[in-house]
Amino acid sequence: MTSKDTPVRVRFAPSPTGHVHLGSARTALYNYLIAHQTGGQFVLRLEDTDQKRYVPGSEQELMDGLRWLGLEWDEGLDIGGPYGPYRQTERKEIYQKYAQQLIDSGHAYYCFCSPQRLERVRKQQMRDKVPAHYDGTCRRLDPDEAATRVAHGEAHVVRFKMPREGSITVIDRLRGPITYENRNLDDYIIVKSDGLALYHLAAISDDHMMKITHVIRGSEWLSTFPLHAHIIRAFGWEEPQWLHLSVFLRPSGKGKMSKRESGELLKDGYSIYIKDLEELGYLPEAVVNWIALMGWSYDDHTEFFNMPDLIEKFSLDRLNPSPAAINFSKLDHFNGLHIRALSLSDLAARVKPFLEKADYQVDDDRLLKIAPIIQERLVTFEDVVEVAGFFFEETVNPNFEDLVGKNMTPSDSAQAARKACELLASLPEITPQAAEQPLRALAGQLGLKPGQFFGILRVAVTGRKVSPPLLESMAVIGREKVLERLQNAIQMLENTPRAS
Numbered sequence: 001m002t003s004k005d006t007p008v009r010v011r012f013a014p015s016p017t018g019h020v021h022l023g024s025a026r027t028a029l030y031n032y033l034i035a036h037q038t039g040g041q042f043v044l045r046l047e048d049t050d051q052k053r054y055v056p057g058s059e060q061e062l063m064d065g066l067r068w069l070g071l072e073w074d075e076g077l078d079i080g081g082p083y084g085p086y087r088q089t090e091r092k093e094i095y096q097k098y099a100q101q102l103i104d105s106g107h108a109y110y111c112f113c114s115p116q117r118l119e120r121v122r123k124q125q126m127r128d129k130v131p132a133h134y135d136g137t138c139r140r141l142d143p144d145e146a147a148t149r150v151a152h153g154e155a156h157v158v159r160f161k162m163p164r165e166g167s168i169t170v171i172d173r174l175r176g177p178i179t180y181e182n183r184n185l186d187d188y189i190i191v192k193s194d195g196l197a198l199y200h201l202a203a204i205s206d207d208h209m210m211k212i213t214h215v216i217r218g219s220e221w222l223s224t225f226p227l228h229a230h231i232i233r234a235f236g237w238e239e240p241q242w243l244h245l246s247v248f249l250r251p252s253g254k255g256k257m258s259k260r261e262s263g264e265l266l267k268d269g270y271s272i273y274i275k276d277l278e279e280l281g282y283l284p285e286a287v288v289n290w291i292a293l294m295g296w297s298y299d300d301h302t303e304f305f306n307m308p309d310l311i312e313k314f315s316l317d318r319l320n321p322s323p324a325a326i327n328f329s330k331l332d333h334f335n336g337l338h339i340r341a342l343s344l345s346d347l348a349a350r351v352k353p354f355l356e357k358a359d360y361q362v363d364d365d366r367l368l369k370i371a372p373i374i375q376e377r378l379v380t381f382e383d384v385v386e387v388a389g390f391f392f393e394e395t396v397n398p399n400f401e402d403l404v405g406k407n408m409t410p411s412d413s414a415q416a417a418r419k420a421c422e423l424l425a426s427l428p429e430i431t432p433q434a435a436e437q438p439l440r441a442l443a444g445q446l447g448l449k450p451g452q453f454f455g456i457l458r459v460a461v462t463g464r465k466v467s468p469p470l471l472e473s474m475a476v477i478g479r480e481k482v483l484e485r486l487q488n489a490i491q492m493l494e495n496t497p498r499a500s
Ligand code: GLU
Pocket: 013, 014, 015, 047, 199, 203, 216, 217, 218, 221
C-alpha cells in the first residue's frame, strides 16, 4: 500500500516516562525507515499529558537516544515544524476545542462523579463479578443542565459516549480486520478534571492535525485501538493506516521482561535500554541492524544491513506479527560485524573514549596502529580496555604463574626469555617480517613448542595470556619497551617468589 512514490507522514509519539527501550527504538526505526523510503516525513511528538508519570530528564534522553541511533526527525520537539507545538502539554486549547466539538455533536458528555463514588461502583462491580466499567450515571444527564453545572465551576471530566450496541471493525495492516463489540467498551475519560486531554483524544487530534498517514506503534495499543477508531469516526476524519508491531519477549521467549530482570541483565553486560547499550560499547549501527530484524525480514538469509540498505529494502509487508524473543548473542554478533565494517580511523576514534574512561592517556598515532590488530577481536567497544589497554601502560605486571611456560620450570622459562631477548636485540627492527622466522627457529633449538615459547613472550610483553597477535603487538609497543619488558620478566622468573 505504501509505494516508494507515495510519501507518508508518520510519527513517533513516546511518553517521557523513563528510559528509551528496545521496543520504542524499533517503533521509531520502522517509522523513520518508511518515511525516508517514500520521501515523506518522520515526526517526533511528545505525549506528556500524564504528568504524574513524567520522569525528568527522559525527554532529553529520548532525543539523545534517537540521534545516537541515527534516527533524526524532520519535524518535532526541539526543531519545530509546520504543525507544532509538538509537546502535548502545549496544545491544551486545541484539545479543549475538539472535546467541545464532541460534546456538541453528542459523542461526549460531562461527568461529575466523584472519585469516591466511582470507587464504590468499582467495588460493587467486583462483588457482582462484572468487568469494571463506568455505570453511565452522567451519560443520562440533560446536556444543558450539565453545561450549566460546568459553567458554575463544578468539578468534572469529559467522557466519550461509547455506542452501547453494535460493533466496530478496524483494520490493522499486520492483522487484517479486527471487530470489537461496543458493549465491551467503556465510556472512557477523554478530558481529565484539570482540563487536560487524556492521551486518547490528544493523540487522535494530533494525528489528524499533523496529517499523519500511517500510525505505526506497539501492539500494547491494540486494546485502545477501537476507542481511537470511534473517536476518529465521531469527528468524521479520514483514518490513517494502522499498524501495531509485535511485542518483545524475554530471551527465553516466555513473557515480557520485567524492570527487575532488566536490572539483572546489566550485570551480564546487556541491557534493553538504549542509553546502557551505548555505554556498554555497542555500535548504533549494530543496534539498528539487530532491532530491524526483530519483527521484519528481507529474505531468509540476508542479515547485514546498514541504514541506507534498510531504507531501500524495508517493507511494511514483510513485518511479522508474532512476538520476537530478545536475543543478545545476536546483538554481539551484529556488533562484531559492524565493528569489522568500520574504517580503521573510525574504529580508532570510536574506541578512544572507552580507553580514556579507563584512564588511559591515548596517543592517536599509536591507536591508529593498534586498530587493525584489534578489529577482529572486539565484541563491544568496551572490550578495548581489556584487549588493548596494555599498549598504553608504562609497565605491565604479569602474574608469575602465567610467565612460567606450560610444563616448564621458572628457570627454563627465564632461559627461553633471555634467548628471545638477545635475539630480538640483535635484529635491526622488531616486526613480524623480521622476527617471526628467527623466533620460531629459536623455539626449535630450545626444544620448545611454539605455544610454550610464544606464551612466555606474550605474558612478558603484554602482561596477558590472551592478546592481539604478538609480533604485531611488539611492533606497536616498540623495540625499547619490548626489551625492557622481557628483562623484567626474566628477573621475575629468576627470583622465584616465596611460596605464599
Ligand atoms: N504515547 C504512546 C507511547 O508512549 C504512543 C502511542 C501511539 O503511538 O499512539 O507509547
